[in-house]
Amino acid sequence: MNEKNELAPHIEDITRALNEKVSKEQIEEELHNYIDIYGVPLGTAKRAIVKKHEGDPQKLFNSAEKRIEDITGDERSLNLKARIVSINDKEIEVDNEPKSIQYGILGDETGTVSFTAWEKLPIDVEKGDTVGIQNAYANTWNDQAQVNIGTKSTVKHLDDDDVPRFESKVQPCDLKDIREGMRNLSITGRLLSVEKKTVNTKNGEKDLFSGVIADETGKAQFSAWHDFGLETDDVIRVEGGYVRSWRGVPQLSFDDNADVEFLDDDVVPKAEDLKEINILSISELAKRGGAVDAVIDAVMIDIKSGSGLIFRCPECSRVIQKGACRVHGKVDGEPDLRIKGILDDGTGALTVIANRELTEEVLGYDMEKAMDIARDNMNQDVIKDEIEEKLIAQPMKATGNVTSDDYGLMLIANDLNTKTVDVEEEARKLLDEVRV
Numbered sequence: 001m002n003e004k005n006e007l008a009p010h011i012e013d014i015t016r017a018l019n020e021k022v023s024k025e026q027i028e029e030e031l032h033n034y035i036d037i038y039g040v041p042l043g044t045a046k047r048a049i050v051k052k053h054e055g056d057p058q059k060l061f062n063s064a065e066k067r068i069e070d071i072t073g074d075e076r077s078l079n080l081k082a083r084i085v086s087i088n089d090k091e092i093e094v095d096n097e098p099k100s101i102q103y104g105i106l107g108d109e110t111g112t113v114s115f116t117a118w119e120k121l122p123i124d125v126e127k128g129d130t131v132g133i134q135n136a137y138a139n140t141w142n143d144q145a146q147v148n149i150g151t152k153s154t155v156k157h158l159d160d161d162d163v164p165r166f167e168s169k170v171q172p173c174d175l176k177d178i179r180e181g182m183r184n185l186s187i188t189g190r191l192l193s194v195e196k197k198t199v200n201t202k203n204g205e206k207d208l209f210s211g212v213i214a215d216e217t218g219k220a221q222f223s224a225w226h227d228f229g230l231e232t233d234d235v236i237r238v239e240g241g242y243v244r245s246w247r248g249v250p251q252l253s254f255d256d257n258a259d260v261e262f263l264d265d266d267v268v269p270k271a272e273d274l275k276e277i278n279i280l281s282i283s284e285l286a287k288r289g290g291a292v293d294a295v296i297d298a299v300m301i302d303i304k305s306g307s308g309l310i311f312r313c314p315e316c317s318r319v320i321q322k323g324a325c326r327v328h329g330k331v332d333g334e335p336d337l338r339i340k341g342i343l344d345d346g347t348g349a350l351t352v353i354a355n356r357e358l359t360e361e362v363l364g365y366d367m368e369k370a371m372d373i374a375r376d377n378m379n380q381d382v383i384k385d386e387i388e389e390k391l392i393a394q395p396m397k398a399t400g401n402v403t404s405d406d407y408g409l410m411l412i413a414n415d416l417n418t419k420t421v422d423v424e425e426e427a428r429k430l431l432d433e434v435r436v
Contacts, residue, residue: 007031010046017050017059043075069110071147073140078147080136082106082113083163084129086242086255088225105183105242106133106147109164114181114242115147121155127257130158144181170239176218178252180245180289187252188237189213190268191222194230212292213252214274219292221246225255233271235263248404249290276399282348285409290402296411297419298345298398300352300391307340308359308384309370337367339387343396343411350409352398358416362390395419 007028014027027049034045043066047057057076065079087104102117115136125131134154138147149155170186178185193211200206209224211232224230240258243250254260268274279295280288306319311333313325320333339354339362360366363386374380399415 010042013060014046014049017057018053018055021055022053043078044072067110068106068108068113071113071138071145073138073145075136075138078136078138079132079134080106080108080147081130081132081158081163082108083165084125084127084131085112086127086257087125103244107163107165112183113145113147114183115149117149119149119151121149123155123157125155125157127255130160130163132156132158132162141181144179146181174217175213175215175220175252176288178220178243178250180243180250183242185241185243185252186237186239187213187215187241188263188268189215189235190271190274191230191232191234191236192219192271192274194232194234214271214277215268216274216277219274219278220250220252221292222252222254224260225253226258228260230260235265235268237261237263245289246403247290249292249401250288282343282345282350282409284347285350285402286348286404290404290409292401293399294402294411296343296345296350296396296398296402298343298396300341300394300396301344301349302342303384303388303391304340304342304351305384307338308382308387309374309380310336310338312336335367335371337363337370337383339391339416341391343398348409350402350411351407352400352411352413352416354413354416358413359387362387362416391418 011024011027011031014031015022015024030049030052031045034040034048035042040048046060050057050060060076065081066075068080068082071078071080083106085105085107087102090101090103092099092101100120102121104115105112106115107113123131132155133147133149136147136149136153138145140146170184171182172186173182175187175189178187190213191211192214194209195211196207196209198205199208206225207227209227209230211222212219213222230236238252238254238258238260241252241254244253245251276295278291278293279297280291282296282298285291285294285296310319312318313320313328313331314334315328315331316325318325318327320331323330323333325331337356337359339352339359341352341354342349343352354362356367363370363383370383373382395418397415397417397419398411398413400411400413402409402411404410
């Protein structure tokens with residue numbers, strides 16, 4: 001690394017980033033000191049020199065080729081050689097327009113790292129291919145480095161022996177602890193549900209097996225990209241799984257690179273004993289980014305606008321305002337009932353959404369009666385007022401999937417019940433806490 005011809009392009013790069021305010025001789029001396037004396041990685045050394053002379057590190061272009069274990073998540077113009085450990089297609093929406101991206105895992109002899117290609121890769125690649133990537137960049141997500149391949153990046157095929165394979169031990173993990181970006185996991189659990197569906201990929205149609213897996217600590221959705229013969233209520237151990245997130249909810253994924261072992265039934269508790277294992281505080285949910293079948297004990301502190309009797313667009317099901325849909329304009333709305341509230345458990349707060357069925361249970365009557373009451377009062381807000389009377393300041397037990405986005409946590413409820421509080425028991429608990 002300290003040979004002059006290897007450092008020359010990086011000296012030029014630093015000189016350009018500093019607008020030639022510092023001589024190449026001085027830059028070469030400082031670069032040698034950082035690398036040879038202090039053992040600083042080349043990329044870090046370059047940024048440090050530019051910052052020292054009051055330049056902008058973002059203007060650096062050339063990057064030394066990095067091994068995966070050396071990626072910090074703060075690189076620009078990142079070059080690396082890697083093997084495609086896994087690759088998947090995904091459709092996202094950008095500015096209300098569909099966009100195709102790809103994501104997966106890269107590996108070399110030092111480790112693995114997740115990647116996202118924000119445009120379809122310029123070459124066809126498959127799992128196991130060896131590639132050279134130039135001018136990528138890296139950031140961190142959930143304290144894990146990830147590589148991003150953008151429109152200015154280049155990707156080319158390399159010979160198979162250009163990148164040694166990475167061999168590592170699997171990492172045992174409980175389901176409550178899975179986080180976005182984790183890889184090479186060993187997960188043991190019971191399959192609470194399994195569903196087979198066919199999805200379209202760049203290589204044609206592919207079978208996907210998905211559902212919910214649970215252990216004594218929590219639950220998670222899973223996606224199996226290979227037919228392992230999974231069935232509901234199987235107890236399995238997955239070695240070589242990895243974690244991706246959807247709307248903040250960590251999900252376990254595994255493919256034919258993974259080993260799946262079918263275990264004895266008594267290794268994991270029965271399904272009925274796993275129903276309410278996900279009793280979580282809202283602060284825990286915020287740290288995790290969401291959860292499947294979460295159970296929350298909290299107090300309803302607010303019923304938001306848009307609760308009660310509402311009307312939806314018959315075309316897109318959006319809630320209409322003043323007889324108009326923001327997409328389809330003036331429409332004849334279709335009636336619906338919902339609750340949109342705020343639950344607080346003392347550690348945090350989240351939004352809860354309850355559908356028509358749950359709202360009818362809270363009200364004690366159906367949609368038709370709600371329509372009659374609104375007509376009699378010539379005001380649909382009376383239904384929201386009644387929901388407030390029944391739920392505000394009430395302890396609640398809510399169950400459902402919790403997702404997260406820029407607006408915070410949201411629970412889509414599949415069960416919502418008020419709790420009866422034993423005042424004497426609660427008082428005894430408080431006294432016990434005070435005595436301690």
